[in-house]
Amino acid sequence: MGIVELWTLYALAVSFTCLRTYARITAVGLRELQVDDYLVWIAILIYTAQCSLGYSLGVHVHGLANDGMTPDERAALSQDDPEFRLRVIGSKIQVAGWTTSACLLWSLKLCVAAFYLRLTVGRPWDDPLNSVELTASWGTRQTFIAIFTTNLPMIFPLLKNWLSPFLLSTIGSSNAKGQEPPSSDFETIGGGSGPGGKRASRRTPHRARHTFGGLTLDNESEEDMIKGDDVAMHRMQRDNLEADGKNTIVVCSEVSVTSEDHSGVQRKASFQIM
Structure with a gap:
């Protein structure tokens, strides 16, 4: 903790205590001050001693004490060395600082306890x-x-x-x-739910690549749409499914056609069929 921070916090603490005392004197008068009003000033005296010890530890002994040393370093430190004397004084200040800190906390606790005891004076207890x-x-x-x-x-x-x-x-x-999936009466082409809500196995779509001179046809549909030298695109028949009186889901198939003329220029077209 720096010196400026130390004394700034001390000044704020004393200022708040003075403000508290002024409020009490204004409210009840100087002769009506209670035990807690005096205990808080005892705490300020102890706090003053603690801040003075902290200032001495940081300024006079440069923060040295009997800590932060290995056993070998402690054994190698000569008693004639000025550092040895500073560490001894710093250790004493450190122990005194711990003692004043404990006393300060307990004095503040007594102050709060006396305040609550004063609040309950004169009240009946059942x-x-x-x-x-x-x-x-x-x-x-x-x-x-x-x-x-x-x-x-x-x-x-x-x-x-x-x-x-x-x-x-x-x-x-x-x-x-x-x-x-919920059970339904829908049938799908190429897979889906079958009768009775059972899952029908999906067939692997037939993939074929046909080349006719300069014409290349990629077919990923389950229908064979190539016959001879002609390319026929047939619409899927739904008569059988409609005859069963069931709803039908029609799956669209996409056909990609690539053609190449004598000059080597390729043209590609895609068609979507039902």
Whole structure:
């Protein structure tokens, strides 16, 4: 901590304490100040001692103390070395700083306790029946919650490993149920749901490449549309499916035709048939 930061925080703390005292004197008068109004100034005195120790540690001994040294470095440090003297003084200041810090915190706690005690002065207290039993019950519940929440972060990885198979199987089964197609009377050409909601196996489409002189035909349809030297594009017949009285889904097929003339220029055209 820098020197400027140290004394800036000290000035703010003293200013707030002065403002508190001024508010109390304005509200109740100087003679009506209570215990907590005096305890807060005792805390300021201890805080002054702590800030002075921090200033001495940083300025006079340059932050040196009996820490940050390996056993070999400590053994090699001579008692005649000025660093040895600075580290001894710094260690004493460090212990004194810890002591004043603890005293400061407890003085502030006493100040707050006296303030709450003053708030309850003159108020009637009605002890409920079986108050000891109620206190023990609530104390047991609170300690249970404290023990549970303290141990939960440590056992969470173990619980995660135990529950992962069950959670994954549950999620997988729900996804599988959500992806099942509903049973219907639709028939599809080239695959889909068959009668009774059963899944019909999809045939692998017939792929053929035919070349006739300068004409090349790529056929990915399940229909053979090439006969001799002519290219015939037949419309799929739906009479058989309509005769069964069922709905029909017609699949479109795309045919790509590539032609090449005598000069070597290629032309490609695509057709879509039903």
